[in-house]
Amino acid sequence: xxxxxxxxxxxxxxxxxxxxxxxxxxxxxxxxxxxxxxxxxxxxxxxxxxxxxxxxxxxxxxxxxxxxxxxxxxxxxxxxxxxxxxxxxxxxxxxxxxxxxxxxxxxxxxxxxxxxxxxxxxxxxxxxxxxxxxxxxxxxxxxxxxxxxxxxxxxxxxxxxxxxxxxxxxxxxxxxxxxxxxxxxxxxxxxxxxxxxxxxxxxxxxxxxxxxxxxxxxxxxxxxxxxxxxxxxxxxxxxxxxxxxxxxxxxxxxxxxxxxxxxxxxxxxxxxxxxxxxxxxxxxxxxxxxxxxxxxxxxxxxxxxxxx
Numbered sequence: 001x002x003x004x005x006x007x008x009x010x011x012x013x014x015x016x017x018x019x020x021x022x023x024x025x026x027x028x029x030x031x032x033x034x035x036x037x038x039x040x041x042x043x044x045x046x047x048x049x050x051x052x053x054x055x056x057x058x059x060x061x062x063x064x065x066x067x068x069x070x071x072x073x074x075x076x077x078x079x080x081x082x083x084x085x086x087x088x089x090x091x092x093x094x095x096x097x098x099x100x101x102x103x104x105x106x107x108x109x110x111x112x113x114x115x116x117x118x119x120x121x122x123x124x125x126x127x128x129x130x131x132x133x134x135x136x137x138x139x140x141x142x143x144x145x146x147x148x149x150x151x152x153x154x155x156x157x158x159x160x161x162x163x164x165x166x167x168x169x170x171x172x173x174x175x176x177x178x179x180x181x182x183x184x185x186x187x188x189x190x191x192x193x194x195x196x197x198x199x200x201x202x203x204x205x206x207x208x209x210x211x212x213x214x215x216x217x218x219x220x221x222x223x224x225x226x227x228x229x230x231x232x233x234x235x236x237x238x239x240x241x242x243x244x245x246x247x248x249x250x251x252x253x254x255x256x257x258x259x260x261x262x263x264x265x266x267x268x269x270x271x272x273x274x275x276x277x278x279x280x281x282x283x284x285x286x287x288x289x290x291x292x293x294x295x296x297x298x299x300x301x302x303x304x305x306x307x308x
Contacts, residue, residue: 035218036067036241041207043076044128044148047101049211050156051108052228053149054272056211057262059234061273062249066238067215071136071145073129073198074210080123094121105156108228109268111300113159122155122163126195130186131168133194139177147175153264157299215241231272255288259307267303 040056042049060069080093091097098117105112116122128151136144150171154160160167165183172179185191205214209226215237216222223237238247252258252273259265267281276284285296285305295306 034066034068036238037070037216038067039070039072039201039205039207039212039214039216041072041074041202041205041210041212041214042148043074043125043210044132044151044162045122045125045155046074046076046210047104047112047156048228050112050152051104051110052211053110053152054266054269055229055231055234057269058231058252058273061253062251063235063238063247065250066242066247069141071132071141071148072201072205072207073132073195074202074207074212075126075129075195075199076210077122077125080121094118097121101156105300109302110156110266111302111304112156113300114156116155116159116161120161122161124163127165127183127186128162128168129198130191130195131172131183133198134182134186134191135172135175135177137194138182143175143177147171149262150174157266157304213237217241217243255285256290256293259289259294259305263307265305267305270305 091100094117098114101112101114101117104110105114132144132148132151135147151162151168154167154171155162162168162171168183168186169179172182205212206224207214207226211226211228213225213234214222221241223241225233225237235247235249239245253261255270255274258273262269267278270276270285271278271281274284281303285294289305293308295308297304297306
């Protein structure tokens, strides 16, 4: 059939417009059954996990229909001791972390201030991890993941100490939950037990660095990916665990919907989500977001956008 106006119908096929190649076509509108478990082993004070946020968000948004997503606390820092904590990377005390964090922030363009590690250092990542576990148990994975994002914003971008009880209470209150009750619960025996269950799972998965992403299929075969990697790396891992079947990506959400859900987005996160060069960002934001629905701000040389 030659190309024709869609208002002109083909008498033989009974089609107005362009027919399919076959008279009878089977179409599957179902999402694939989630037969894969994805374990994201992380920690609230992991700087490379913060750097991974743009890519991990896109991977979850576009390919999350293939896997069940599980966030696992790995226990990066119990406390500072008298000796080196991470001698291989030259980390003896909190002041050594500050420069490293700034390097990660500059390289990834996910801003990290880091100066609090000199002035008012995080003493342990366990308190904020226990809060995650209590929220996860009582309010579900999505709310716990939202808490994790807000905690990292406070720590890395806005230089607040998330080992401080008052900061944790404020973060949880801003989620619409009872911050004081949850933080108190996190310090109980239950909070400790939940966290140690995650540590046991981390050991079972063989995760020794952060971030680690492990995908396991129903045959109990898996792939492990360590570090902050580009999107293509995770898609390749998913393809492998699907026995070579290329996964289909969902369309990206509109920027308006993404900002409504996330509430705050850094420029890098928008660029990664929409395959965009930094120079094209201003025009894209102006086109996609209605005037008066957002605020544009800047931090450490990077733009970020807040939902009004």
